[in-house]
Amino acid sequence: MAHSMLQQGWRMARRDWRGGELQVVALALLVAVTAVTAVGFFTDRVRGAMLEQAAELLAADRVVQRSGEIPAIWLQQAEAVNLRHSITTLFRSVVLAGDALQLAEVKAVDSRYPLRGELRIADQRYGTERPIASGPPPGDVWLDPQLADRLQVAVEQQIELGELSLRVGAILRDEPDRGADLFTIAPRLLMHRDDLAASGLLGSGALRSERLLLAGEPAALARFDYWLQPQLDESSRLISGREARPELQQALERAERYLGLAALVSLLLAGIAIATSAHHYALRQRSNAALLRCLGVDSATIGQLYLLQIVLLALVTAALGGLLGYLAQWLLAAIIGDLFALSLPVPSLLPWFQGLLIGVVTVVGFALPPLWALRRIPPLQVLRQPSEQLPQAPWFPYLAAGTALFGLLLWQAGDLKLALQVAAGTLLTLLLLWLLAALLVALLGLLRRGTGISWRFGLLNIPRRAAASRLQIMALGSGIMVLLLLSLVRLDLLAHWRSTLPLDAPNHFLIDIRPTQVDALADLLAQRRGVDLPFYPMVRGRLERINSRPVSAADYRSPRAQRLVRREFNLSWSDGLLPGNRLLAGTFHGEDGGDGEVSWSLEQGLAESLAIELGDWLQFRIGDRHISGRVDSLREVDWDSFQVNFFVLTQPGVLEPEAASWITSLYLPPDQRSLLTELIRQFPNVTVIDVAAIMERVRMVIDRVILAVEFVFLFTLLAGITVLLAALQASHRQRQRELALLRSLGVRRRALRQLLLAEFLTLGGVAGGVAALVAALLGWLLATQLFGFDYRPNPLIVWVGIAIGSISSSLIGWWHTRRLLERPPLPLLRQDRQ
């Protein structure tokens, strides 16, 4: 029996396929699954590539940092699991060149360094740079420009390091993992590890840290991580790509969220397209179902047949869509391959299965209810003209589908809040679209007078098929709304990203400025750069106690929290909020008039990581002083801005000004870099950190994210067009009958074209206008609530929506109906009679 049912279902599917209706359902599903899986595969690869980018900031996939030597067994284990490895040794030492001496941050690397990314060197301090795959050979050192400036040495000259005299082989312009220690960086000297022993600098007791750099397959890295975790102690920590830099991490998170949102939208559009096509298909199946009932098929069998048919269709189409999605993303990768300096990793198969599941759930969820309702078609309908309505569809499959779809959204979003917002937003949006559509359809019904016959007929077609029109406006409106929303949010979000990294964003940090030098330095910069730069004091302190409980890294599970606790904080003071800071909770100290107590203001992420709440008491040790105070405010800090920012701020007067060093950031155009030489000569103790290269890399990552997002939108656009096609296809047959009838009654083609134009223009215009209003509302909500930036909808959007709706609806409508006007009416009438 089961076999016979399967056979019958398959036969029905095959025969109905020839009928054409299922082709529309399948097309919608195919595009949807292709879109979703292409997005899935592509985002899978982009995520991988972005992680690799992050890895470049570490010069490896993993770094294990340790105070002291890296144990030999770690290396053996890395080799055992087939990981490439390199060791770098870091310490500080005085470098001599003639009479000049300078403290430098020395990094000794082996020949395998770097495992990811590349070094950039030049032959002159500010000369043309070139990439190079490995560090200096034994006997050579590379100096960063500031160090070369301070030492007044050029390439080919000698410097002294410990007991060694080494040749300056090149000027070091950039090293991939420099970003990892942005604020602890001293002028860099890069040397080969083979020279370390002879330098005599690393005798017993010498302060140094070592880094084990690792690169290889994710599985091997995971195995190594698993092995290493129990061996880690207070002196060592494991760093993965994502922890390389907070601003990069923020960009990554934002990108994932945004790509996820784009994928969600494709998915939701797919649901709308499939629901529309399926409803139409079910309507077309009414007389067939009535005939089957009349021929003696029971309702359960009818239900099973349609279920089987739709599941078979979903499986075959979704599998094919997954395959197409896979091919589409390869094609995409091929097109943009040269733009991506990194090759994208091979995607996992997960998105294919995801697509299959999404396809089946979406089709069964959205196509089954109207088809299931066919079980209850009265057989009597076979003797009558079928009504325009289906019997009441059961609600539980919609609920089940909605729940399943929400599960899928959650899976894609990876964030309950976002998934809830999108789901609630979608439901509200659809409801709003439907209500507005119903209102406008009703209003059009009043247009019984005036205008020409074509326009009147065309316009009246809309209220005459009120249920279908509402559905079409809602579906079409959803597509347009999403497209508008995406382009709006996209443009605004990209503008926001770009605006946080403007071309004149600070590209140099000046640190280690003595309090007595601040005024003179400020004068120099004001005079030479014409800007008044803000200078901030900075005092290093270690967090000792939270609410009188001693703080230990062992209290925290997250690596970030452990790292924060082990490190010294850069504390500062200020009367008010710094630029790029936003008060999230509490009162910024000083604003309440001050109650004599020490007040701390914490960055929100830091407070979250260390589980510190408003009102908690924190004690810092600064030198030999212990300072405790209350957390009075939490701030959000925009790390993307490259402005000077602090995790912890207090009010003036708490920290000793004489213990502070000062910091500022400035933008220096490439042609004014010589100012640095002058600055260093005048203020030799000041350390200049050139963040231009780091910023360039971050900017590149962001640009790639944008590129990825734009490609994701291509598929969303395709999904939107499918909704439009599905909506128009839904009324195709009825239109065909009416046009054939009108033509047989003698209405001329030109008048019919006007009629169609009137209908499509109005339908599209209404859908577009409604969509624009809703998109503006949602765009504002998303911008302010989700992405946290100001957004004012442009009033032009309504006209853009109407234009997009009218034009796209008319074009696709024309494309759909052009053959109807070319063929003689009789075959159309006869075809319709079937």
Next chain:
Amino acid sequence: MPVIVARQLSRRLATPEGPITILERIDLTINRGETVAVVGVSGAGKSTLLALLAGLDQATAGEVTLAGQPLTPLSEDQRAALRAKLLGFVFQNFQLLPHLTALENVMLPLELAALEAPATEAQRLLHRVGLAERLHHYPAQLSGGEQQRVALARAFAGNPALLLADEPTGNLDTTTGQRVIELLFELNREQGTTLLLVTHDELLARRCRRVLELDGGQLREL
């Protein structure tokens, strides 16, 4: 032995203007092998009567017994099963599935009844109705007369005990209608089927052994 027995059959419809009576306490018995025509003006309720007798619709009052089985206690699915076993239908608008070929349309009831070799039997019937050359044509590729002949072949597939025809010539011209009528009665004779048809075609009605007229909700024998 009666194939159909209707007792005190009534059908009323609720309308905005109040209930209207379509059929009023009708009694009818049709025996095996009989050919019966129900005539009447448009709107007299002929199709409603046919639908009630076939179990396609439910009576407001009264009882229909089909081959000894009362329909009232049966669910819609049970009535469907009874239809699959006993009935064949011919409709005014042919009711062929548009995406199935002539052969596949005729195969459908045979497949649904899970009969052996449905294609062979369907081909035999299509040969019989003179459509041997049209087996793989779709309904849209067939003339009205040809479509109705496919519908006849489908109606007789599975050898039903009772054939119900609703205005079988209503959509056909006189000549074509005549040919379809001939075919209908030939098949009826060959298969010994009981025939109940609803028509306002007098020629067709006269071919039946009994003619009943429906007027004002009442049925009377002519």
